[in-house]
Amino acid sequence: MEKIPVAILGATGEVGQNFVTNLQNHPWFEIAALYASERSAGKSYAAAIDYGKETSRWFCHEKPLKKIMDIKVKNVDKVDAGECKLFFSALPSEVALEAEGRVAKEKPVVSTASSYRYFEDSFTYLPGVNESHTKMIEIQRKSRGWKGYVVPQPNCTTIGLAMSLKPIYDEFGLKRVTMASMQAVSGAGYAAIAEWAKQRKTMGGELPCDMQNFVQKTFEGNVIPYIKDEESKVKKETVKLLGKFSGGKIEPAKFKVACKCNRVPVIHGHTESVFIETVEKCLVDDLKSAWRSYRGELQKLDLPLAPKHPIVVMDEADRPQPRFDSYVENGMAAVIGGVETNVYENGFQYTVLSHNVELGAARGAVLAGEFLHKTGLIK
Numbered sequence: 001m002e003k004i005p006v007a008i009l010g011a012t013g014e015v016g017q018n019f020v021t022n023l024q025n026h027p028w029f030e031i032a033a034l035y036a037s038e039r040s041a042g043k044s045y046a047a048a049i050d051y052g053k054e055t056s057r058w059f060c061h062e063k064p065l066k067k068i069m070d071i072k073v074k075n076v077d078k079v080d081a082g083e084c085k086l087f088f089s090a091l092p093s094e095v096a097l098e099a100e101g102r103v104a105k106e107k108p109v110v111s112t113a114s115s116y117r118y119f120e121d122s123f124t125y126l127p128g129v130n131e132s133h134t135k136m137i138e139i140q141r142k143s144r145g146w147k148g149y150v151v152p153q154p155n156c157t158t159i160g161l162a163m164s165l166k167p168i169y170d171e172f173g174l175k176r177v178t179m180a181s182m183q184a185v186s187g188a189g190y191a192a193i194a195e196w197a198k199q200r201k202t203m204g205g206e207l208p209c210d211m212q213n214f215v216q217k218t219f220e221g222n223v224i225p226y227i228k229d230e231e232s233k234v235k236k237e238t239v240k241l242l243g244k245f246s247g248g249k250i251e252p253a254k255f256k257v258a259c260k261c262n263r264v265p266v267i268h269g270h271t272e273s274v275f276i277e278t279v280e281k282c283l284v285d286d287l288k289s290a291w292r293s294y295r296g297e298l299q300k301l302d303l304p305l306a307p308k309h310p311i312v313v314m315d316e317a318d319r320p321q322p323r324f325d326s327y328v329e330n331g332m333a334a335v336i337g338g339v340e341t342n343v344y345e346n347g348f349q350y351t352v353l354s355h356n357v358e359l360g361a362a363r364g365a366v367l368a369g370e371f372l373h374k375t376g377l378i379k
């Protein structure tokens with residue numbers, strides 16, 4: 001089978017690098033073009049990320065292949081929609097609105113940015129949860145006169161939560177959801193990881209002590225109890241993801257979501273403490289079996305990156321933990337543990353962990369691309 005040529009927009013960043021590792025040996029897709037900012041344009045991919053140097057910005061375990069390192073990075077401002085059949089985007093939202101819109105006039109874009117998540121004619125797609133919402137693609141094409149479209153992934157903090165709620169909402173209904181997140185530094189991009197690495201070096205082997213003067217973005221030994229716009233994204237996106245497509249639009253699910261988001265010194269994986277109240281009476285074991293038996297549409301389609309088990313339940317009270325469990329199912333599962341009842345009527349609480357860059361961004365977006373291809377939405 002001839003491979004489908006694809007491009008990565010924002011290829012040099014944290015998510016862009018993960019697109020490279022997930023696409024460079026992909027059985028259906030072939031990386032044909034890499035785009036980034038003016039800073040990287042004109043350089044080879046290796047030079048743009050300072051590969052192999054002390055200043056290297058390559059953060060993935062897997063190395064980029066030589067043929068990828070030799071590709072000349074182009075400026076996103078000059079993106080050529082003709083050269084590829086599918087565009088994966090890992091651009092900052094401010095840049096993505098214009099750049100993705102320009103490409104979508106001609107070709108499909110699967111994006112990890114938030115720019116196209118909240119329009120009347122748009123939706124977010126979480127593979128394995130809301131395949132029915134891809135009917136919005138035709139509506140978007142018609143309303144904008146585009147030949148292509150933009151399919152945004154949900155926010156990486158929404159993903160683990162929505163995945164864990166889906167089988168519970170379907171089987172027992174939900175009245176109320178409250179969540180507190182503990183989010184990895186990699187969720188804030190390569191500049192944040194570089195800043196944390198610098199702090200670790202300068203603070204040496206000593207325990208992180210109290211500091212007298214306030215310094216923004218102190219990751220080392222700290223908790224930052226604010227992530228700009230994160231909470232509103234989680235609240236809006238969760239009920240829309242679990243909503244029903246009807247009459248040409250998505251009716252959001254009826255339950256309410258409250259949440260508080262925190263940045264913690266963890267490299268990969270967003271951990272969330274979740275408190276839910278179900279409509280129907282049920283037991284902890286009912287929840288566990290709903291999670292364990294859950295299979296979305298993707299498992300039937302046999303897509304290359306689809307996890308065998310989209311939700312994994314751990315019985316140990318002290319799991320999941322991001323350093324040990326983020327890569328369960330290659331980082332493509334919501335990993336749940338610590339499930340118990342609480343003082344509220346039909347109340348339960350649990351921990352859910354999901355990988356912010358794999359399921360939460362690049363690998364999840366490539367899986368979305370696989371679904372779109374398999375269902376004839378990429379020409």
Ligand SMILES: NC(=O)c1ccc[n+]([C@@H]2O[C@H](COP(=O)([O-])OP(=O)(O)OC[C@H]3O[C@@H](n4cnc5c(N)ncnc54)[C@H](OP(=O)(O)O)[C@@H]3O)[C@@H](O)[C@H]2O)c1
Pocket residue numbers: 009010011012013014015016035036037038039040041076077090091092093095112113114155156186187188189190191356357360361
């Ligand atoms: N990190 C995560 O866990 C995560 C998870 C889900 C979604 N997201 C979303 O994914 C997107 C990328 O996030 P990230 O963490 O990968 O960010 P990042 O590490 O800061 O990378 C940003 C990328 O965009 C390029 N870029 C920056 N400014 C540009 C401009 N003015 N014009 C053209 N290209 C520009 C950068 O190129 P240069 O290297 O040339 O500057 C780089 O390739 C964001 O929208 C983010 O919200 C991130």
